[in-house]
Amino acid sequence: MISERMKNLHPYVPGEQPKDRVYIKLNANENPYPPSPVVTEAVCKAAEKYAEKMALYPDPDSNELKAAIAQMLNKCGGVLARAELTGGKENGSGAEVTPSEGDKLPFTVTPDMIYCGNGSDEVLSFVFYGFFDSDRELVVPEHTYSFYPVYCGFYGIPMDKVPLNSDWTLNKEKMLKDANEKNSSIIFANPNAPTSIGLTKDEVREMIKAAPKDRVFVVDEAYVDFGGESCISLLAEFKNLVIVRTFSKSLCGAGMRLGYVVSSPELVNHITTVKNSLNHFPVDFMAQQAGIAACSDVGYYAECAKSVAFERDEFIDFLRERGWFVLDSQTNFIFCKKDGVPGEETYRKIKEEGILVRHFNTPGIEEFLRITIGTHEQMTELKRVMENI
Numbered sequence: 001m002i003s004e005r006m007k008n009l010h011p012y013v014p015g016e017q018p019k020d021r022v023y024i025k026l027n028a029n030e031n032p033y034p035p036s037p038v039v040t041e042a043v044c045k046a047a048e049k050y051a052e053k054m055a056l057y058p059d060p061d062s063n064e065l066k067a068a069i070a071q072m073l074n075k076c077g078g079v080l081a082r083a084e085l086t087g088g089k090e091n092g093s094g095a096e097v098t099p100s101e102g103d104k105l106p107f108t109v110t111p112d113m114i115y116c117g118n119g120s121d122e123v124l125s126f127v128f129y130g131f132f133d134s135d136r137e138l139v140v141p142e143h144t145y146s147f148y149p150v151y152c153g154f155y156g157i158p159m160d161k162v163p164l165n166s167d168w169t170l171n172k173e174k175m176l177k178d179a180n181e182k183n184s185s186i187i188f189a190n191p192n193a194p195t196s197i198g199l200t201k202d203e204v205r206e207m208i209k210a211a212p213k214d215r216v217f218v219v220d221e222a223y224v225d226f227g228g229e230s231c232i233s234l235l236a237e238f239k240n241l242v243i244v245r246t247f248s249k250s251l252c253g254a255g256m257r258l259g260y261v262v263s264s265p266e267l268v269n270h271i272t273t274v275k276n277s278l279n280h281f282p283v284d285f286m287a288q289q290a291g292i293a294a295c296s297d298v299g300y301y302a303e304c305a306k307s308v309a310f311e312r313d314e315f316i317d318f319l320r321e322r323g324w325f326v327l328d329s330q331t332n333f334i335f336c337k338k339d340g341v342p343g344e345e346t347y348r349k350i351k352e353e354g355i356l357v358r359h360f361n362t363p364g365i366e367e368f369l370r371i372t373i374g375t376h377e378q379m380t381e382l383k384r385v386m387e388n389i
């Protein structure tokens with residue numbers, strides 16, 4: 001009964017969300033903090049005062065949200081963990097936010113440079129559809145976000161998986177060589193997942209310079225707010241750059257399903273064409289209200305990102321002192337292994353103690369655990385558990 005197309009589907013397997021027991025969830029790179037109080041207020045107000053709006057279709061292009069996202073990026077420069085705060089409450093809420101010196105943007109991000117969708121997974125799906133062809137291999141790192149191969153299967157896009165260097169960094173030279181040979185696009189997450197290591201903006205600039213000019217170059221910045229280097233400023237130099245970002249990690253909003261693209265207005269228009277050919281209203285009214293409110297309280301999220309980055313660095317030290325091999329991380333998770341300690345078994349032992357972390361059965365990374373950084377209390381509990389296994 002199924003179509004030929006169905007046979008190429010290899011669905012993504014998300015981190016488990018068990019119902020049988022209350023776990024400390026450190027397996028899906030969600031933010032351990034709730035959204036800003038401003039978001040809760042905006043959502044309640046929308047439900048109470050503007051309930052009739054839920055009977056109407058939402059703004060198909062999320063114009064108010066696009067403007068709010070552009071303003072947020074201009075305030076923080078694209079990396080929350082380094083943004084500078086003045087005033088505001090102890091949790092950062094209400095603070096004035098400015099970019100750190102190194103993150104200042106050389107131009108103002110405008111709403112026509114933003115495309116909004118139902119989570120960055122949907123945004124990515126439209127990017128794959130709109131820019132990658134089935135007549136040439138898309139260049140991806142061998143270990144990267146596991147949704148990319150899923151979409152390649154879905155859209156019939158062949159893939160060239162380039163192995164990582166022995167230090168787990170991207171093999172930029174090989175990726176560029178392959179992309180030029182095939183005149184094809186490149187996509188990767190920066191910082192990369194699940195390896196947690198980022199390229200600098202200068203490294204990405206050199207890559208884009210050396211990559212095919214008439215093909216889109218995609219950088220997925222899902223984790224950049226936790227301390228990587230954003231490539232938004234490179235949009236001044238490259239017309240073929242597409243940056244994908246999300247509310248799910250640094251904006252404490254995985255449940256809101258909001259993701260976005262920052263790119264040239266021309267490429268944003270192409271993605272909008274894909275959207276209007278598939279789902280005209282991807283972002284619902286309530287999510288738009290929540291997203292607009294979140295963008296208005298940048299200080300709160302910057303403070304959350306700083307806390308996560310602080311806990312991450314503490315945890316990396318803790319593990320390294322105990323003989324674990326831990327990759328450097330600019331994200332809200334770490335990727336670690338220990339000789340003689342099988343990843344799957346450790347995952348299971350930690351789970352028995354009430355904490356969920358992520359283990360991948362993917363060849364080449366089976367020894368590793370990917371652990372999301374939680375609150376100070378959660379990390380204290382995890383350290384206790386790991387000390388005893």
Ligand SMILES: *Cc1c(COP(=O)(O)O)cnc(C)c1O
Nearest residue numbers: 119120121145189222246248259
């Ligand atoms: C989590 C993640 C996403 C997906 O985010 P959603 O906005 O929740 O769909 C995209 N890319 C990478 C690399 C991620 O880790």
